[in-house]
Amino acid sequence: xxxxxxxxxxxxxxxxxxxxxxxxxxxxxxxxxxxxxxxxxxxxxxxxxxxxxxxxxxxxxxxxxxxxxxxxxxxxxxxxxxxxxxxxxxxxxxxxxxxxxxxxxxxxxxxxxxxxxxxxxxxxxxxxxxxxxxxxxxxxxxxxxxxxxxxxxxxxxxxx
Amino acid sequence: xxxxxxxxxxxxxxxxxxxxxxxxxxxxxxxxxxxxxxxxxxxxxxxxxxxxxxxxxxxxxxxxxxxxxxxxxxxxxxxxxxxxxxxxxxxxxxxxxxxxxxxxxxxxxxxxxxxxxxxxxxxxxxxxxxxxxxxxxxxxxxxxxxxxxxxxxxxxxxxxxxxxxxxxxxxxxxx
Numbered sequence: 001x002x003x004x005x006x007x008x009x010x011x012x013x014x015x016x017x018x019x020x021x022x023x024x025x026x027x028x029x030x031x032x033x034x035x036x037x038x039x040x041x042x043x044x045x046x047x048x049x050x051x052x053x054x055x056x057x058x059x060x061x062x063x064x065x066x067x068x069x070x071x072x073x074x075x076x077x078x079x080x081x082x083x084x085x086x087x088x089x090x091x092x093x094x095x096x097x098x099x100x101x102x103x104x105x106x107x108x109x110x111x112x113x114x115x116x117x118x119x120x121x122x123x124x125x126x127x128x129x130x131x132x133x134x135x136x137x138x139x140x141x142x143x144x145x146x147x148x149x150x151x152x153x154x155x156x157x158x159x160x
Numbered sequence: 161x162x163x164x165x166x167x168x169x170x171x172x173x174x175x176x177x178x179x180x181x182x183x184x185x186x187x188x189x190x191x192x193x194x195x196x197x198x199x200x201x202x203x204x205x206x207x208x209x210x211x212x213x214x215x216x217x218x219x220x221x222x223x224x225x226x227x228x229x230x231x232x233x234x235x236x237x238x239x240x241x242x243x244x245x246x247x248x249x250x251x252x253x254x255x256x257x258x259x260x261x262x263x264x265x266x267x268x269x270x271x272x273x274x275x276x277x278x279x280x281x282x283x284x285x286x287x288x289x290x291x292x293x294x295x296x297x298x299x300x301x302x303x304x305x306x307x308x309x310x311x312x313x314x315x316x317x318x319x320x321x322x323x324x325x326x327x328x329x330x331x332x333x334x335x
């Protein structure tokens with residue numbers, strides 16, 4: 001565990017910075033309807049935090065925090081949740097109807113379904129991009145005499 | 161805006177035909193070319209239905225996809241794609257003819273400056289007052305044009321599913 005990933009300095013910095021990156025991503029998502037930001041950008045920032053951990057600590061550490069299968073499930077859950085919010089509008093007549101109370105301007109719980117949509121999109125983008133990068137990080141192209149072969153390894157031990 | 165319904169129906173039938181041919185065609189090259197035809201007709205449909213921005217995006221995406229797919233087919237299968245010089249010259253001449261016609265009569269097709277086809281922008285910009293959401297961009301993207309955002313989410317979902325399928329372990333034959 002100790003000799004995997006990058007050097008101790010990188011690991012220490014990543015350990016300190018990671019919660020702040022998550023916090024920034026969450027604030028981008030939650031305040032998307034008040035300040036610049038939203039589900040897409042906040043989700044990408046969240047993925048960036050996990051990619052930092054992936055680069056600094058190696059695959060095993062990150063997959064223990066967020067397993068790929070759970071990330072796949074979260075990806076589908078975010079997409080289905082966004083669709084559910086859209087379908088919820090049929091209760092009041094039309095697709096994507098904003099049926100929740102609008103609240104007061106500059107309050108967190110305002111603007112009806114927009115904040116829920118932002119949360120669902122953020123979940124979807126963050127876990128989906130994480131899955132894509134994780135799957136790409138497990139892929140290996142092996143150059144042999146017959147040509148280039150493809151191999152995928154779930155564990156770091158198989159890489160050597 | 162008046163819609164020419166028979167023209168739309170004919171274009172839609174042509175597009176469906178292109179899609180069916182691209183699925184059923186024996187040769188990869190003709191399948192890609194008929195997919196490009198379907199995309200071109202789709203962009204014309206967007207233009208006729210009053211969505212010029214999406215039509216432009218569609219044309220660009222279609223051209224890039226066509227180039228990528230054709231170059232991939234050429235690399236992987238060594239298909240013969242050499243054409244006689246006459247075809248190239250003819251295509252260039254037809255394209256130049258269209259370009260010149262558009263350049264000389266374009267001001268009759270395109271609306272004058274300041275009078276756009278779509279006048280929804282003012283309604284979008286009134287969103288902070290309607291929804292109590294100060295960020296008008298998010299209000300537009302997630303409320304008024306939520307259907308577009310659903311499409312974007314679907315695109316990302318499909319792309320990630322494609323990555324997972326292409327880089328899978330289980331069920332690969334070549335190992």
